[in-house]
Amino acid sequence: MSSDPKAIIESGYDAMAEEYLSTFGEAVPDDPRVRFVGELANHLADGARVLELGCGAGVLELGCGAGVPATVLLAQRFDVLGVDISAGQLALAAQRVPRAGFRKADMTQLELPEASFDAVAAFYSFNHVPRAEQQPLLARIGRWLRPGGLLLASFGRGGSADDVEPWLGVPMFFASHDPATNTRHLAEAGFVPLVDELVSTETPLGRETWQWVLAKLL
Numbered sequence: 001m002s003s004d005p006k007a008i009i010e011s012g013y014d015a016m017a018e019e020y021l022s023t024f025g026e027a028v029p030d031d032p033r034v035r036f037v038g039e040l041a042n043h044l045a046d047g048a049r050v051l052e053l054g055c056g057a058g059v060l061e062l063g064c065g066a067g068v069p070a071t072v073l074l075a076q077r078f079d080v081l082g083v084d085i086s087a088g089q090l091a092l093a094a095q096r097v098p099r100a101g102f103r104k105a106d107m108t109q110l111e112l113p114e115a116s117f118d119a120v121a122a123f124y125s126f127n128h129v130p131r132a133e134q135q136p137l138l139a140r141i142g143r144w145l146r147p148g149g150l151l152l153a154s155f156g157r158g159g160s161a162d163d164v165e166p167w168l169g170v171p172m173f174f175a176s177h178d179p180a181t182n183t184r185h186l187a188e189a190g191f192v193p194l195v196d197e198l199v200s201t202e203t204p205l206g207r208e209t210w211q212w213v214l215a216k217l218l
Contacts, residue, residue, distance in 0.1 A: 005162070005173040006106055009128050010085045012170040017088035019168050023204050032154070032199045032212055033070045033123055039195060039214055040119060040152045041077060048118035050078045051144065052100075053107045054085075054125025070123050075100045078119075083107055108133045112144045119150040124210075127156040131175045134182075138189035145217045151191060155182040155211040157198070179211045191215035 002008060013020065044050070052071055071093060074080050080100040084090050090102050103110075107122075108129060120141050126134055141151055156176025164171050177185070183196060195214040200207060 005128075005130055005164075005175075006085065008164060008171055008173045012167070012172045013084075013086035014088040015170050016168045017086065017092055020089070021092055023168065030201060032201055032210070034073065036152055036195075036212055036214060037070055037073045037121075040121065040150060041073075043150055044078065044118055046077050048078050049116065050074055050080050051112070051117045051120045052080060052082045053110075053120060053122040053141075054083070054128065070121065071097050071100060074121065083110060108137050108140075110140070114143050115146045117144050117149060118146060119152065120145060122151070122153040124154055126153060127160065127174055127176050128172075129175060130162055130173075131177060134175070134177065135185040135188060138185055138191070142189045142191065142217055147217065149217045150194075151186075151213070151215045151217070153213050153215075155179070155213065157209060157211055182211055182213070186213065186215050190218050192218060 002011070052074065071080065071082055075097050080097075082090070082093055082097075082100050082102045083105050084093070084102070085104065085106050087104055090104055093100070094102055107125065126137075129137055145151070156174070158176050158178035158181070160174035160176050162173070162175045164173050166172070179198065183193065186193060193213055193215045195212065197212055198209055199212050200209040
């Protein structure tokens with residue numbers, strides 16, 4: 001097995017793309033993604049440009065997975081670009097959300113024009129970014145956003161220190177900081193939180209708690 005975190009993430013999500021979709025394909029009761037996408041949408045005009053990082057299915061959502069359910073919600077009103085490292089996830093996302101655009105890329109190396117998006121969403125994707133690269137990624141996101149642009153993201157709470165663990169039948173890379181460090185990194189990148197809270201949810205894999213942040217670029 002490769003020791004490169006990006007290779008582990010890409011091969012892992014390619015291998016379990018269908019398993020991921022069957023496990024997380026529908027919103028769970030009180031799914032925070034639904035709530036926070038609504039919060040984000042309240043601040044955006046119809047047709048706003050949104051980047052989803054880690055989307056598999058995208059707004060520019062970073063790390064969009066298979067496009068469920070957040071990408072579907074975002075694409076109903078906004079011009080969405082989804083970015084994901086996994087070709088398997090992107091293929092599923094494109095099938096499920098044909099209105100969105102998609103790009104295969106490592107979000108930490110992504111090149112985009114400055115001030116070209118109104119919002120960036122990153123759902124459960126920062127926890128796949130090595131800890132040393134998370135604050136620089138926030139700074140990059142700040143450059144992609146227009147002044148006053150918004151970031152909606154979920155962050156881990158420090159339980160993974162650049163670890164590889166079994167997950168959905170494959171090795172997967174995880175990394176996270178504690179909430180205070182996440183909040184400090186946001187401030188260093190020029191963001192002011194509008195919402196910053198810990199949210200616990202019952203998921204198909206058990207109860208999980210994440211730090212959810214909706215922040216505005218100064």
